[in-house]
Amino acid sequence: MSTETGASDSTGGSASSSVNLESVRAVAKKDFQDSIRSWLFWGLSVFFFTLMAALAGFLSWANPDDLTTIGFISLVSQVCKLVIPLIALMLGWKSIAGERETGSIKVLLSLPHSRRDVLIGKLLGRTAVLTLSLIIGFLIGMVAVAVAVSEFSFPAYIAFLAMTIVYGLAYMSIAVSLSSLTRSTTMAGAAMFGVFVLFYIVWNSIQSALGLLMNRGYIEGVDYTATNFAGQQVERTRLPDWAQFINMVDPGNAYQNTITLFSSLSSDSIGTTFNEAAFPNGFPFFLQDWFSGIILLFWIVVPLAVAVYRFDRVDI
Template sequence: MSPTPSTSTALLARKDFEDAIRSKMIWAVMGVFVFLMGIIALGAATDNLSDADSTEVIGVVADIGGLLLIPIMALLVGYMAIVGERQSGSLRVLFGLSHGRWNVFAGKFVSRLAVIAVASVVASLVGVGIALALFQDVPIATFLGFSVLTVLLGMAFTAIAVGVSGVVASRMQAMAGAIGSYIAFTLVWHPAVTALHYLLEGELPGLEAPDWYFFLLSLNPLEAYRAAASELAGQFIWPMLGWQNMVEDVPEETASDPEALLVSSRVGGELPFYLSEPFAGIVLLCWIAVPLAIGYWRFERADLN
């Protein structure tokens, strides 16, 4: 008897999850992930405990985990999800067992997502655990919001990796797509938006900038996550490689203020919805849906012979 579509997807997801979770690379990355965040968050929180706040742990965990390790791990876990089976010829075996293309695609995404969800939850629990151990007053709602953002970020980069894997036809193309997407988000996006500001306004963005500038920045999943996490922590979380110093005209004395660089401080008046924490969640959801839709659309029409 052929499996039903839902059963087929569940069977493929379970099998693929079991295979992925046995990977030594994944366990090594998760080990480094937890170790670094634990050491860095603990060191940051105990450096000057009398002046520290429990939400400062969010900034440290978001910086090392959310902006670096979770995206990289998601891309590593997901970039071979479809194209690996395609190159090895395993897809023909799966199709011969009455699994459809949608079942294969959805099962691969669900299995890789489960791996990253575990890593994201661990990251959040590390932050909450350190905060509970060092501080008496821990805002659970704030940490819950941060945890949701972290899981969504992991889902977004998993979707990007699986989407790329569904579009391309070779391992090298998948690797190039995964690496290229991370480079675009970390090295290209912010300078490109700043260049557009310079063309339109005739100057680099300063401490205050138009709403559209921050909106375009927030369409980057890493920027959306960072800005929302900064608002939750009540302190600015620096982007990867410190683009703020290099591409914005912000006074040095202001740059050292943890609150002055928050989007809510740089936008005049009330913070619009499209720059708020809930909108960051919407941006991340879009980065889950769109890459998956494109990846499946191409995979469903690909000639796999």
């Protein structure tokens, strides 16, 4: 669907326009090709291959008889939970802020590309770099994983790769969106650092703080009966549902909770992330596996929607 590109006025605003798919494709293709020619793409591919092969070798050495595909995925996902955001934030850091800082964004917008086309094209181009490097690294590393585990499940492994790509897209959406709202790479870098601190320090601290407040009686917890290792019934207390929901909104936690979805694709099995005894009436909807996918989708769509609205109105 072709549209007329909104021209910038004297105050730097631009007329709103719908998305031109051909224009988006052109921006994404150029951004992707520029990255392919650099060391970054090949460096990422080698990194992901080395990560999978090294972890497979180490886990096989540490646990030679009992390592399963799902067990491997469960452990590797903890590493990916930290590594993927760092890579996505670095890839998206200068995507638009760098071009605004050098002034090349004006040249790009002088071509038949609207601001929305540029924003979405940059997101798709950077995501394609991360996605292709993940696919290359994971598929080559799959040989080492297949040798290391006792019974390899190809469907579960591919599902894990797909979910890791979605997780990377969520953080790439956050990164490119923030980059579009900042005037310089310094400000964009500070924003990326802030996002990382938010989800890996502040978010976890909130959960710990809520637990401390519950233990001191400032928050009313939910009592339940559980069985300990000796087979005895004991009374315990968990955080209320609203506190559990806060924890689930973190994209990293949502990503790791999707691991239970892969059990149906393998002869292996993995227990639920949450204590079933703490929820005798069944898990609330936001603790169920499918909702983790909704959370990741939220972090893809919402930052992009906010950026599209704001980027149309900022002074370039």
